[in-house]
Amino acid sequence: MALATGLALPATVLPLPCATAAPAAEVRHDHSTVRLLDGGVIDGRRLAGIAIFLADGWKTYWKVPGDSGMPPSFDFSRSRNLKRATVLWPAPARFADPELGETIGYKKEVVFPVIVEPADPARPVHLRVVMDYALCSDICIPAQAALARTLPPAGETVAPTPEAALIARYLARVPRADGKGPQVARAYVRPGKGRPELVLHLKGEGLDEKTDILVEGPVIAAFCHPRHLGPQKDGTVAYALPVDGIGKPDDLKGADLTLTILAGETRVERRLRLE
Numbered sequence: 001m002a003l004a005t006g007l008a009l010p011a012t013v014l015p016l017p018c019a020t021a022a023p024a025a026e027v028r029h030d031h032s033t034v035r036l037l038d039g040g041v042i043d044g045r046r047l048a049g050i051a052i053f054l055a056d057g058w059k060t061y062w063k064v065p066g067d068s069g070m071p072p073s074f075d076f077s078r079s080r081n082l083k084r085a086t087v088l089w090p091a092p093a094r095f096a097d098p099e100l101g102e103t104i105g106y107k108k109e110v111v112f113p114v115i116v117e118p119a120d121p122a123r124p125v126h127l128r129v130v131m132d133y134a135l136c137s138d139i140c141i142p143a144q145a146a147l148a149r150t151l152p153p154a155g156e157t158v159a160p161t162p163e164a165a166l167i168a169r170y171l172a173r174v175p176r177a178d179g180k181g182p183q184v185a186r187a188y189v190r191p192g193k194g195r196p197e198l199v200l201h202l203k204g205e206g207l208d209e210k211t212d213i214l215v216e217g218p219v220i221a222a223f224c225h226p227r228h229l230g231p232q233k234d235g236t237v238a239y240a241l242p243v244d245g246i247g248k249p250d251d252l253k254g255a256d257l258t259l260t261i262l263a264g265e266t267r268v269e270r271r272l273r274l275e
Contacts, residue, residue: 061216067101
């Protein structure tokens, strides 16, 4: 599994749509619609959301796209009264394609919640974002959406809206990084059949053969679908992930990894350093 930084290998690649029109809260393309949503205040945080609605048979990508594809990128630099915008990533799914290989992303729709930190909380935030993304079916299309929305000050009372409810639904799908859920008890890289493999020993409820583990690590390495090794004598559940892009286990010594563990409805993020 080779991590792709460019676009996939389709039979046809269409050109990037023109994005010179004035930013609006919604942009429509042939196979996708993108909207900038106002999420109000959820759990004390001022939120927006970037929603992509996809035509049937089309998908877009997670931050690590898999064998092919391009992750979305977000540019908020033209916003006003914005101190910081933090994009959150809902848990994705894996897709197998005979031409594109194994990819990681979303079908039908996805909403990326955005934590909005205003420079002056008493004033509105004029949020502007340019998003570059890709969507694939039997062809792959690079796309761009320039979006704008004025968000009222966080202190203003705003009645709940369908937009806020949609953002909240996807916020619940963002992997949690607290102490709840499965934990990593042990991690190491060992020689495998033809290529090294990352072995993870996890502790927690709900871990089984359907558990998926997505790995972000050094750009030289791509981590494949986990193989379930089953319960171990120490009470953990073990998984092995083949690693492409490296020649020997020591090539990942000292590497920092971020794991997204998907066990049923449980979604957690864990960070570790390989010794």
